[in-house]
Amino acid sequence: MDLQELFSLSGKVALITGASKGIGLGIAEAFAAAGAKVIISSRKQEALDHEAAALRQKGYEVQGIACNVGDIGSLPKLIEGTIEKYGQLDILVNNAASNPVFGPVHETDVSAFDKIMDVNVKAPFELMKLAFPYLRASSGAAVINVSSVGGLSPEPGLGIYSVSKAALISLSKVFAKEWGDQKIRVNTICPGLIKTKFSEALWSNEKIMQHMMRTLAIKRAGSSEEIAAMALFLATDASAYTTGAVFTADGGFTI
Numbered sequence: 001m002d003l004q005e006l007f008s009l010s011g012k013v014a015l016i017t018g019a020s021k022g023i024g025l026g027i028a029e030a031f032a033a034a035g036a037k038v039i040i041s042s043r044k045q046e047a048l049d050h051e052a053a054a055l056r057q058k059g060y061e062v063q064g065i066a067c068n069v070g071d072i073g074s075l076p077k078l079i080e081g082t083i084e085k086y087g088q089l090d091i092l093v094n095n096a097a098s099n100p101v102f103g104p105v106h107e108t109d110v111s112a113f114d115k116i117m118d119v120n121v122k123a124p125f126e127l128m129k130l131a132f133p134y135l136r137a138s139s140g141a142a143v144i145n146v147s148s149v150g151g152l153s154p155e156p157g158l159g160i161y162s163v164s165k166a167a168l169i170s171l172s173k174v175f176a177k178e179w180g181d182q183k184i185r186v187n188t189i190c191p192g193l194i195k196t197k198f199s200e201a202l203w204s205n206e207k208i209m210q211h212m213m214r215t216l217a218i219k220r221a222g223s224s225e226e227i228a229a230m231a232l233f234l235a236t237d238a239s240a241y242t243t244g245a246v247f248t249a250d251g252g253f254t255i
Helices: 022-033 045-057 072-086 110-137 159-182 206-215 224-235
Strands: 013-017 037-041 061-064 091-094 141-146 184-191 246-249
Touching: 013 022, 013 072, 013 110, 022 037, 022 045, 022 061, 022 091, 022 141, 022 224, 037 045, 037 072, 045 061, 072 110, 091 110, 091 224, 110 141, 110 159, 110 184, 141 159, 141 224, 159 184, 159 246, 184 224, 224 246
Parallel strands: 013 037, 013 091, 037 061, 091 141, 141 184, 184 246
Antiparallel strands: none
């Protein structure tokens, strides 16, 4: 068994949303280090250009394409831009997420509900559809949807976000079942508390952290690199017989 070949992404092209920082950027670096050509996407081109340049200085092939995935009409251009740059698409990582509210679910207004669903559910749905012709043509296609442990068990204060992440888990399973005969694998990662800017409202709150430390088997927050390592497994031939699976990386939070 050649482990280096098994975990290689040489010759593959990956598109990663929400990738100018945090988990998405960590995944981008891991994929590029494994030999993939990587398109990183987020809302601001300036941030993408900065991060892509930093990764290219390490010898990696990375380009940025700005896209607000909450604007469903802009998604075709993201796929088209990827194909224009590299001519193929083998791996799609739906990592972009939104949670504009924190508090009781009954205080969440419908505009916040819609924004959460647009980014967290509708965008992955539409991107998977748009990517389908290119994934089908790939010799080793993989989709990785980044959900959350909140999608498995709702978190107080994160009500509709948790609902959206549960929907993403179900959506992944539907696509995995329907796309199996097309040789396209679809899997889900459910991170727990990962120390990123996105989760700062949690890890910067002393009361919440005290509660989390009582709950976690591994008494610390996770890192983007730890999620990236799991994503690399799911993107490569190392997981060739794995689809429709839901992987937690949560320090034992869901035990």
